[in-house]
Amino acid sequence: MGIPLDLLIPNMLSASSTTLKIFFYTIILSIPLGFVVALLRGSRFKIISVPIQIYQLIFRGTPLMLQLFFFMYGPFYIFGFSFKRSVACILAFVINYAAYFGEIFRGGIGAIPKGQYEAAKVLGYTKFQTFMRIILPQVVKHVIPATGNELMTLVKDTSLAQVIAVEELYDVATSAGSKYFSTVPIIVAALFYLIMNTIVEVSFKVIEKKLDYYKI
């Protein structure tokens, strides 16, 4: 049986839009959340930093696939309600990635020398000004490579959404693969992921270059 590529490709393109939605929602929500996680993790109050550490351990220490199941089916057994499929999916991704970003940003914040804070303090900057004007711009430069890495992983991780029946690229490709008994859809899906990640890679190289105007 031949593969109707004229049917398959549009199907895969529309499934890719789901993949992209998961990707962008996760970026937009988990990066700011990751910063909050990093700052809370660095708190000198144990009552704040320890729960954050436990959260990070759980979400980095268990498979994302299980977390997707948990957000899809867990609330029903615990609270008697369920999230919409798409909401459960985004929640799992955001909370999972924020745990990773929290670690990356914590490293970035820790890499800024103490002298930068001291200079800002003696000049009379408020704590908020110091963070926004002095620390954050330097942290961004530090964390760009690790963040790019993480986003490439995210592109591939979106394929896990199929375990809670979110119809994304991988899901469409595997069903087409078994329907037509062919590996072609899988190879096409691989190409799609590769194209997306090429865009991520190139964008981050451009950002890195842009931030190369100063040395640390």
Place this chain on the structure above:
Amino acid sequence: MLLRADHLEKCFGETEVLNDISIEVHEGEVVAIIGPSGSGKSTLLRCLTQLEKVDQGYIEICGKKMVETIDDKAVYGDSHILHDIILDVGLVFQNFNLFPHISVKRNIVDPQVKVLKLSQKAATDKALELLDKVNLIDKADAYPGELSGGQQQRIAIARALALNPRILFFDEPTSALDPELTGEILKVIRELAKEHMTMVIVTHEMAFARDVADRVIFMDEGVVVEEGTPDEVFGNAENQRTKEFLQRYYDN
């Protein structure tokens, strides 16, 4: 009197770093603090600039009370007073601590705009004037990482001066520099002294301290061992520890 500090006490864990230190600084005076490494000189400066907190004692800067001791405990003023006091002082660090992600000019403009709320124009004019003063006007658009240590330190001095401090503190301003670069920093400090800028300088440059200071304080093991004019301290030290320290210095 611009600065008065009485009976300062400071411990790091079990180690006593400041032990009953009292100093005064008058308007227009240049005070050099000398002494061996670990004698508490830098810690004293860091306490006076609010980078460290004292355990006990009294500090008053430009008539504003920073900290006093009540029932054996240091009690600091509220955040408004502390902020006002910070605006009265400037600090030049051993390792410059310029902001690497913004240009030299913006390093000097940004604090004026954000902290003193000056206009961009007024702040830029002032920055260029100060860059001219430290002979680095051609580096206005460079980034700190592109400059030599001596140039970075001159920028750091300009940045501190931009906020019109009434007292300028220097924490070993030449210790991170190659010997051939220390001269350009000392020259800038000498010029400031001529303009009667009030300065407190922690330094290992004995010849410079002798030359530029109105008063020299020798510290050792957290106490002020000797204090006097440069001639008194360098020429005619009374205390044995001062003599030994200066002898070691001359031997090297």
